[in-house]
Amino acid sequence: MATNRVVGRPLRGACVITMSELKTKLVLLLGVALSVIVLYGFLYLEREWEIGVLLVMVPLGVYFLKRANALTYYQHAAREMPRFTWISFALGVVVLIMLLRHEDFALLMLTTVLLYATVSLGLTIQFGFAGVVNFAAIAFFGIGAYSMAILNQHFLHIPDLLIIFFSGAISALLGALLILPILRTRGHYAALITIAFGILFLTFLEVNDVLGGPQGLRVSGLEMFGWDFGNSFPNELGGGSFYVAYAIVALVLLATGYLITRLIEASWLGLNMDSVRLDEVASASFGINGPRWKITAFMLGNCFAGFAGAVYAAMYGFIAPASFNLSDSLLLVSIVLLGGIGNPVAVIPAAFLIVVLPEKFQVIQEYRLLLFGIVVILILRFRPSGLMPRGLRQYFAGRFG
Numbered sequence: 001m002a003t004n005r006v007v008g009r010p011l012r013g014a015c016v017i018t019m020s021e022l023k024t025k026l027v028l029l030l031g032v033a034l035s036v037i038v039l040y041g042f043l044y045l046e047r048e049w050e051i052g053v054l055l056v057m058v059p060l061g062v063y064f065l066k067r068a069n070a071l072t073y074y075q076h077a078a079r080e081m082p083r084f085t086w087i088s089f090a091l092g093v094v095v096l097i098m099l100l101r102h103e104d105f106a107l108l109m110l111t112t113v114l115l116y117a118t119v120s121l122g123l124t125i126q127f128g129f130a131g132v133v134n135f136a137a138i139a140f141f142g143i144g145a146y147s148m149a150i151l152n153q154h155f156l157h158i159p160d161l162l163i164i165f166f167s168g169a170i171s172a173l174l175g176a177l178l179i180l181p182i183l184r185t186r187g188h189y190a191a192l193i194t195i196a197f198g199i200l201f202l203t204f205l206e207v208n209d210v211l212g213g214p215q216g217l218r219v220s221g222l223e224m225f226g227w228d229f230g231n232s233f234p235n236e237l238g239g240g241s242f243y244v245a246y247a248i249v250a251l252v253l254l255a256t257g258y259l260i261t262r263l264i265e266a267s268w269l270g271l272n273m274d275s276v277r278l279d280e281v282a283s284a285s286f287g288i289n290g291p292r293w294k295i296t297a298f299m300l301g302n303c304f305a306g307f308a309g310a311v312y313a314a315m316y317g318f319i320a321p322a323s324f325n326l327s328d329s330l331l332l333v334s335i336v337l338l339g340g341i342g343n344p345v346a347v348i349p350a351a352f353l354i355v356v357l358p359e360k361f362q363v364i365q366e367y368r369l370l371l372f373g374i375v376v377i378l379i380l381r382f383r384p385s386g387l388m389p390r391g392l393r394q395y396f397a398g399r400f401g
Helices: 019-044 048-067 070-080 082-099 104-130 137-154 160-183 188-207 243-265 268-278 280-285 290-316 326-339 347-360 362-382
Strands: none
Touching: 019 048, 019 070, 019 082, 019 104, 019 347, 048 070, 048 347, 070 082, 082 104, 082 243, 104 137, 104 243, 104 268, 104 290, 104 326, 104 347, 137 160, 137 188, 137 290, 137 326, 160 188, 160 290, 188 326, 243 268, 243 290, 268 280, 268 290, 280 290, 326 347, 326 362, 347 362
16 A cells, blocks of 8 residues: 655744755854944944044955955845844844943944934935935924923823824824925925924924923933833843933834835835836826825824934933034935935944944034035935945835845
8 A cells, every 4th residue: 555755844833944044144143243343343442543443444344345245145145034134133233232331422322323213214215215305304303302301291191102102193293284385396495395394493492482492401211111211221131321221212213113114115105105206297197196105205204203302302311402403404314315315224324424423533523514515415426326225126026126
């Protein structure tokens, strides 16, 4: 009597890792480890000559890795395992936070980078996906910060986590009002409307005594899940600065924003936004409602800014109108342009460069805006797609190259 046998078939539910997959994961983990080492060096080192040496070594290292085709291999590995790549990067940032847990200033810079990168993700949805110009990102960042301050002072019974969500929602709703005149204009005129809104917001803060006027407002620190963020990091978890908690919250916020952005990019939502950006008339002929997708992108991007602004206000403990001026909006736009318009990945290293380097090189601090302007001009002239251009959409694969 013949029997049917299946040889070599793994049991259902068993986890089988081939040598190729193991090699790919090791390459990705090595890339994360090198990134953590470089970031630790930039954040921990204090002498300008040490930062200068590191700033020379990193491009040289990238150049030799590119010559050896190591970067190309890493990019292919990241495309094969995107989920593993970003989980490992998130864990790498957690390791970086714990390595810097006793360094207050380094953690403050790292948390600021994570929050600015979150705002830049919102700008990526607005600029890169839907083609909506927004030079008032810092205003919506400030709306989130002031919402956090007011709600935290007058509604003590509301949990801080819920206040963060309310701050993002308020920024989104106010953004819905601003988008209405933007939809009736095109090009430079739309940009001028957002610039005017940023100036009006700053003026409103300075003359409004209820919001503290030019002196600003004090903001209480976060308290979530019974944990007061104003205290030092618990000794049971290794101890350290109270900035550790804020860095972890900022990382969770950035990871959530990145996940939402990628899901939009890889879905029909992103496809509709892309079509509206490329040709609104042609997309309308196919039944795509251009204004609806612009409103959606604008509100969602401002919601990201509101979330980040709320955490920023609680971390610093004090906010004032001077923290939300037009130059900060240009800084955020510089992050998006430097990284690559429409590429969610690119805003993270770009935010690191824009935020950290001027703090490390105090000699250029006074000329920061001038240098940002020069960088933006050079990028737009010689590499308009940014340092890390957005990949081409693979329409039927649901992924991006």
